Amino acid sequence: MRLAELQREFRAWLVEASPEAAARVAGLDHPGLAVYQNNYRAQLVGCLEVSYPKTRDRIGSEAFLNAAITHIDACPPHAWTLDAYAEGFDGTLEAIFPEHPDVSELAWIEHALATAFVAADATPLAAADLAALDWDHARLVLSPALRMREVTTNAERVWHDGGDAAPLAVPAGLVVWRQDYTSCLREVSLLELEALAELQCDGSFAALCDLLAERLGEEEGVAQAGAWLAEWIGSALIVGADVEIPR
Structure with missing residues (x-):
């Protein structure tokens, strides 16, 4: 042999x-x-x-x-x-405990926080770096530590505070990333989760504004895009900005 x-x-x-x-x-x-x-x-x-x-x-x-x-x-x-x-492993737990989705969601949080901590380093973007950016062609780069998923329970609260698991009134999203040397966890709306997923995939801020304008109306959508942009920069979620050259 x-x-x-x-x-x-x-x-x-x-x-x-x-x-x-x-x-x-x-x-x-x-x-x-x-x-x-x-x-x-x-x-x-x-x-x-x-x-x-x-x-x-x-x-x-x-x-x-x-x-x-x-x-x-x-x-x-x-x-x-x-x-x-x-x-x-969270997928295995989801299959074993279908009536208790909090178990797999907690496991996902635990693994996401650990992997975010050892993700590649990236320097967060400063607000001053955006002053001269051409927003019609801007492409934003999100942190390599970013992890996201949809959830149906209060897993984020259980992770932080313990207590009993309970279903959410409406599904939400979880966002995990690293800020400096600390892994962070935050519950977000499904719309913000979708916005981050769109930005992570495409990077286009203009496309993000179009998405939010479609969901919320033009004025409110653009305002929400600006508010989230400021929050994401402050949280070290955005680590780069390039300009796409129009063809």
Whole structure:
């Protein structure tokens, strides 16, 4: 058996506990293989526990362990570092606890805050930098630490203050980013969430104004775009501004 084949069979045993793969791994008996598989699973459970301590405390150690095992069975490691393995655990929790969306939303917050903290550095844009900008062709750059999602519960309040989870009267958005050396979390309206997503994708301030004018009317939409722009700059969410050259 070639080395590459041996590696594939060994991985199949670790990930799937395939007895056929175990039988094809020459020179290793099943008890020996079981040691490796137990270590593999223990390492991944430990990774999730380290990545989601607050979520673990919230749902309890037994429920968390069961969720971790489900996640490990469905989602083998996909990157060279274990730091990346925690990504997507909120999706597993959403499937396991469909009647308690706060669980997956809290897990998303925990992971988003951690990843925002180690995101690439970027110098926030100062308000003075915008004075001479051509707003008709301006393209704004948002922080590489920015993470966003829609939520249906008061997960943001539960994260900050604890207490009982409850559904929101209307869905809202969560925004996570880093300001200086602090990861920040804020609940926003769905409209602001949509505006940030539009800006993150396109960067065009003119397109953002068009979106808000369509939703709110021209006068109120432009005023809201200006108010949010000032707030985003003050919060270090905007880290660059370029000018698109018209064609």
